[in-house]
Amino acid sequence: MWLDLYLGMAVVLSVECKPLNKGTHNKLLVISFDGFRWDYDQDVDTPHMDKLVVDGVKAKYITPPAITMTSPSHFTTITGRWIEDHGVVHNMMFNSTTHQKVVHKATLKRSEWWDNGALPLWITAQNQGLKTGSFFFPGGAANYSGQSVNRAVVEETGQQDDNETEWQQNIDTVLSWFTEEDFDFVTLYYGEPDNVGHAKGPDHPDRKTIIKQIDRTIGYLREAIQRDGLTDNLNIIITSDHGMTTVKKRPLVDEIILSKYLNFFNLVYFELLDYGGFGMITPKKGKEQQVYDALMKAPNLTVYKKEDMPENFHLSKNDRIQPIIVIADLGFNLNSRFIVYVNKGDHGFHMDEMDMKTIFRAFGPDFKNSYLSEPFDSVHIYPLMCKLLQIDPAPNNGSLSITEGMLVQNGGRRNQMSLGVLASIFVYILFVM
Numbered sequence: 496m497w498l499d500l501y502l503g504m505a506v507v508l509s510v511e512c513k514p515l516n517k518g519t520h521n522k523l524l525v526i527s528f529d530g531f532r533w534d535y536d537q538d539v540d541t542p543h544m545d546k547l548v549v550d551g552v553k554a555k556y557i558t559p560p561a562i563t564m565t566s567p568s569h570f571t572t573i574t575g576r577w578i579e580d581h582g583v584v585h586n587m588m589f590n591s592t593t594h595q596k597v598v599h600k601a602t603l604k605r606s607e608w609w610d611n612g613a614l615p616l617w618i619t620a621q622n623q624g625l626k627t628g629s630f631f632f633p634g635g636a637a638n639y640s641g642q643s644v645n646r647a648v649v650e651e652t653g654q655q656d657d658n659e660t661e662w663q664q665n666i667d668t669v670l671s672w673f674t675e676e677d678f679d680f681v682t683l684y685y686g687e688p689d690n691v692g693h694a695k696g697p698d699h700p701d702r703k704t705i706i707k708q709i710d711r712t713i714g715y716l717r718e719a720i721q722r723d724g725l726t727d728n729l730n731i732i733i734t735s736d737h738g739m740t741t742v743k744k745r746p747l748v749d750e751i752i753l754s755k756y757l758n759f760f761n762l763v764y765f766e767l768l769d770y771g772g773f774g775m776i777t778p779k780k781g782k783e784q785q786v787y788d789a790l791m792k793a794p795n796l797t798v799y800k801k802e803d804m805p806e807n808f809h810l811s812k813n814d815r816i817q818p819i820i821v822i823a824d825l826g827f828n829l830n831s832r833f834i835v836y837v838n839k840g841d842h843g844f845h846m847d848e849m850d851m852k853t854i855f856r857a858f859g860p861d862f863k864n865s866y867l868s869e870p871f872d873s874v875h876i877y878p879l880m881c882k883l884l885q886i887d888p889a890p891n892n893g894s895l896s897i898t899e900g901m902l903v904q905n906g907g908r909r910n911q912m913s914l915g916v917l918a919s920i921f922v923y924i925l926f927v928m
């Protein structure tokens with residue numbers, strides 16, 4: 496009889512635990528397409544993204560954190576923390592004492608820029624026994640308190656960003672991490688449509704062309720998931736970091752040339768300007784008020800003292816935020832002197848401008864079908880990912896209550912497991928009683 500009982504339980508367990516499942520959770524792949532404005536799929540034929548609306552979850556749009564830039568925003572997604580908490584306050588690493596500036600791609604290998612105490616999900620998940628990977632994702636290649644992500648592939652400077660064959664190869668690679676090496680959580684990053692948005696502007700036909708390419712890539716992803724037998728085991732989140740807006744130029748508008756209003760040589764010690772709609776200035780000692788007053792005269796610009804920034808920016812607490820913050824009105828770029836500004840599109844503007852809003856899509860065994868979510872802040876993606884992976888979140892600023900309505904039975908696999916336990920008890924009663 497005991498033998499029967501064991502056989503009975505073995506059958507129950509082998510039915511419940513499909514080979515790909517290590518624990519009680521499904522696997523998770525998070526994909527970011529940089530600079531995918533929330534409405535980019537609305538004027539292009541996107542059959543695969545349209546099908547996802549039926550087969551999964553779509554948010555009308557999501558709102559990035561207050562610095563609508565690649566590194567700050569991605570790091571909010573992967574930590575669930577506001578920018579003042581995670582400390583990645585710009586795409587460029589900088590030191591306002593030494594005046595050192597490091598360009599974005601070089602920061603990806605500089606742990607000291609990312610490792611400020613807020614642990615990204617890769618590390619938190621690893622500490623709870625999961626295997627995690629990052630393919631090109633911002634922050635994925637850094638070390639955190641001496642720990643590194645199980646596997647991180649870094650994008651090399653000068654690497655071409657829009658090769659569709661390579662996009663598919665990258666999908667094949669990360670899916671093989673799941674199937675052949677039993678990874679639990681992987682993040683995958685693409686540099687488009689951001690590049691095209693900057694170079695050509697969001698209204699250019701080339702932007703529509705790249706959206707079609709992204710849509711085909713999503714179609715490829717879905718086929719590859721089926722091909723690799725991951726359909727019932729893998730949840731997918733597709734999101735992005737910010738939107739894009741057309742840069743307003745002469746003769747339509749006067750560009751904001753800050754040197755017309757501010758004597759940089761006499762008043763400014765350090766500045767991080769000429770980078771989209773967001774900038775920071777460190778006045779020389781004792782010149783704070785003078786800098787502030789001078790900038791207040793510039794049109795199409797909002798100037799904040801660090802201590803007076805609106806609460807909902809969640810920016811003032813961090814030492815890396817410089818004493819004066821400037822945010823240009825939508826479409827105006829910040830020009831410190833007179834640099835010929837080549838970008839036709841840009842971001843970095845206020846997160847409540849519709850052009851800065853971005854996308855959220857999801858599908859897989861734990862997501863409902865045809866579920867349209869109200870807009871939410873991207874900081875809430877973090878607790879959702881923790882729920883899907885069934886791990887304890889690190890302290891964060893997100894809230895699961897915002898996003899859990901998307902889930903089937905609040906996270907399917909655990910419920911199925913408890914069904915398994917019930918079945919075992921039933922088997923026990925059957926054979927023992």
Ligand SMILES: *[C@@H]1O[C@H](CO)[C@@H](O)[C@H](O)[C@H]1NC(C)=O
Pocket residue numbers: 590591592593
């Ligand atoms: C900037 O560099 C100086 C000199 O090397 C160093 O003492 C300081 O800690 C650095 N500041 C930051 C915020 O890294």
Ligand SMILES: *[C@@H]1O[C@H](CO)[C@@H](O)[C@H](O)[C@H]1NC(C)=O
Pocket residue numbers: 603604605606636637638641643
């Ligand atoms: C992370 O730590 C490893 C081992 O100490 C080291 O080899 C690697 O260069 C570090 N990576 C970064 C980005 O600092």
Ligand SMILES: *[C@@H]1O[C@H](CO)[C@@H](O)[C@H](O)[C@H]1NC(C)=O
Pocket residue numbers: 658659660661
């Ligand atoms: C795209 O990448 C593939 C694979 O690396 C390569 O063979 C091909 O030449 C590339 N295409 C272009 C247009 O660069």
Ligand SMILES: *[C@@H]1O[C@H](CO)[C@@H](O)[C@H](O)[C@H]1NC(C)=O
Pocket residue numbers: 794795824
């Ligand atoms: C920019 O500022 C000028 C001067 O204050 C103002 O006339 C103009 O309407 C502003 N442009 C926009 C698009 O807000």
Ligand SMILES: *[C@@H]1O[C@H](CO)[C@@H](O)[C@H](O)[C@H]1NC(C)=O
Pocket residue numbers: 576577580809890891892
């Ligand atoms: C964000 O979360 C951190 C960690 O729990 C906390 O210390 C901080 O106060 C939170 N920020 C806000 C604005 O609630």
Ligand SMILES: [Zn+2]
Pocket residue numbers: 530565689693842
């Ligand atoms: Zn960009």
